[in-house]
Amino acid sequence: MGRNLAVPEPTSNPKSAAGLSGGAKSLNGEAGDAHEQKLALLVAAIADQIAGGTPMLLEDACRENPEFADDLRELWGTLVVTSAAGREQTTTSFPAAPAPTITLELPCSLGSYTLLEEIGRGGMGI
Numbered sequence: 001m002g003r004n005l006a007v008p009e010p011t012s013n014p015k016s017a018a019g020l021s022g023g024a025k026s027l028n029g030e031a032g033d034a035h036e037q038k039l040a041l042l043v044a045a046i047a048d049q050i051a052g053g054t055p056m057l058l059e060d061a062c063r064e065n066p067e068f069a070d071d072l073r074e075l076w077g078t079l080v081v082t083s084a085a086g087r088e089q090t091t092t093s094f095p096a097a098p099a100p101t102i103t104l105e106l107p108c109s110l111g112s113y114t115l116l117e118e119i120g121r122g123g124m125g126i
Contacts (some may be wrong), residue, residue: 039071043079046072050083 042065050056058076062069107116 035067039068042068042072045077047079047083050079 012083029121046056046061052115056079057071061076067073106118
């Protein structure tokens with residue numbers, strides 16, 4: 001389908017570009033650090049493609065990046081959930097201006113009830 005899921009080349013500071021903290025060390029030393037950096041860049045690239053609307057299949061990503069297949073299988077659910085949450089958040093629309101408030105002269109009648117006084121207003125973002 002024309003997707004390129006190859007690991008992107010690191011920037012001048014791959015840990016900061018991938019959002020990794022500089023203080024964390026892998027149990028495997030430098031080789032583990034390099035693996036984690038490349039994995040972070042790959043996951044970021046996949047997340048960007050998903051956010052851009054490109055449909056992604058786990059097996060395609062694993063086939064194109066076999067050295068990260070186990071990691072991708074472990075992280076795939078997180079990628080899917082976070083991209084869905086991001087889409088939901090960006091597609092939710094909010095009113096441009098607050099709705100007008102209704103004021104009542106109290107006491108007043110509402111059906112068979114008489115409203116004597118206001119005991120609270122709003123709550124839960126309303």
